[in-house]
Amino acid sequence: MTANASLFARLFSLEGKAVLITGASGGIGSAFAVAYAEAGAVVGVHGRDQQRVEQTCAEVAAVGGKAVPLYADLGSVAECRGLIAEAHQKMGRLDILINNAATNRRKPIADVTEDDYEFITGIDTRAIFFLSQAAHPLMKAQGGGKILHITSINIFFALDTVSVYGLSKGAVAQLTKVQAVEWAGDNIQVNCITPGFIRTPLSKPIWDDPKKASWLRNRIPLRRPAEPEELVGAALLLTTPGGNYITGQNIVVDGGFLAGGSWARDEE
Numbered sequence: 001m002t003a004n005a006s007l008f009a010r011l012f013s014l015e016g017k018a019v020l021i022t023g024a025s026g027g028i029g030s031a032f033a034v035a036y037a038e039a040g041a042v043v044g045v046h047g048r049d050q051q052r053v054e055q056t057c058a059e060v061a062a063v064g065g066k067a068v069p070l071y072a073d074l075g076s077v078a079e080c081r082g083l084i085a086e087a088h089q090k091m092g093r094l095d096i097l098i099n100n101a102a103t104n105r106r107k108p109i110a111d112v113t114e115d116d117y118e119f120i121t122g123i124d125t126r127a128i129f130f131l132s133q134a135a136h137p138l139m140k141a142q143g144g145g146k147i148l149h150i151t152s153i154n155i156f157f158a159l160d161t162v163s164v165y166g167l168s169k170g171a172v173a174q175l176t177k178v179q180a181v182e183w184a185g186d187n188i189q190v191n192c193i194t195p196g197f198i199r200t201p202l203s204k205p206i207w208d209d210p211k212k213a214s215w216l217r218n219r220i221p222l223r224r225p226a227e228p229e230e231l232v233g234a235a236l237l238l239t240t241p242g243g244n245y246i247t248g249q250n251i252v253v254d255g256g257f258l259a260g261g262s263w264a265r266d267e268e
């Protein structure tokens with residue numbers, strides 16, 4: 001970006017930058033991949049399923065962007081470290097890390113096994129910790145960077161059967177603040193987005209259940225789930241130079257869910 005580029009371009013263009021998006025073959029991650037490509041970044045498209053990763057890479061290519069396919073099981077810390085190293089090596093740099101991948105197993109607390117606990121926290125918390133740890137020295141050496149985590153409305157509003165997922169996401173929201181404080185001196189800004197209810201494969205079981213879907217529509221002031229692309233605005237704000245002075249923050253994108261409800265409008 002040249003010094004005489006327009007103010008808007010200096011604030012929001014990602015020309016010459018490289019972003020790694022984990023879980024980029026999923027609902028929200030693939031929307032991010034296309035948007036970041038359109039903003040000018042080279043996009044590291046991480047996933048596990050080759051066909052789905054290639055599909056996202058094709059979507060990036062269709063908007064004239066450059067995608068680098070990357071594979072890793074984030075349940076392994078060694079693979080998390082390997083993913084960061086490979087992304088950096090294949091893209092030539094690493095400016096933005098979006099920790100988007102996550103998993104869930106919905107069960108009442110009484111039925112949660114040690115395996116469930118290790119499995120969910122391993123991906124939803126431990127992977128994020130070690131991916132960020134591995135990205136930090138690379139970003140520091142480049143003079144700065146941005147890290148964005150994706151948490152969940154469950155950190156504020158408890159729902160039964162989502163205990164381990166909720167505590168994992170709560171841990172990430174707290175980690176966001178410590179990373180922001182520790183890495184501020186390295187010009188690395190760390191923030192998170194807390195989505196409400198988004199229409200994706202992860203949330204499909206909720207929207208496919210008429211009782212749950214109706215309960216939600218009655219309680220979301222905007223009366224609908226978000227589409228994945230409706231998270232892009234918050235993500236770009238927190239990872240472009242436009243957000244350089246924002247760090248350690250959480251932006252909630254929930255259609256008004258946490259703001260409150262209406263007595264008059266309950267029941268569809």
Ligand SMILES: NC(=O)c1ccc[n+]([C@@H]2O[C@H](COP(=O)([O-])OP(=O)(O)OC[C@H]3O[C@@H](n4cnc5c(N)ncnc54)[C@H](O)[C@@H]3O)[C@@H](O)[C@H]2O)c1
Nearest residue numbers: 023026027028073074075100101102152197198200202203
């Ligand atoms: N969909 C919603 O309503 C909603 C609400 C709140 C938060 N979120 C969060 O948004 C983010 C994206 O969710 P989504 O709805 O697009 O989900 P999704 O299931 O479509 O995508 C999640 C991605 O994570 C990847 N992943 C899971 N386990 C992995 C592992 N072990 N190794 C590598 N990759 C793995 C999956 O392959 C998938 O690509 C997640 O962090 C999720 O917790 C979603």
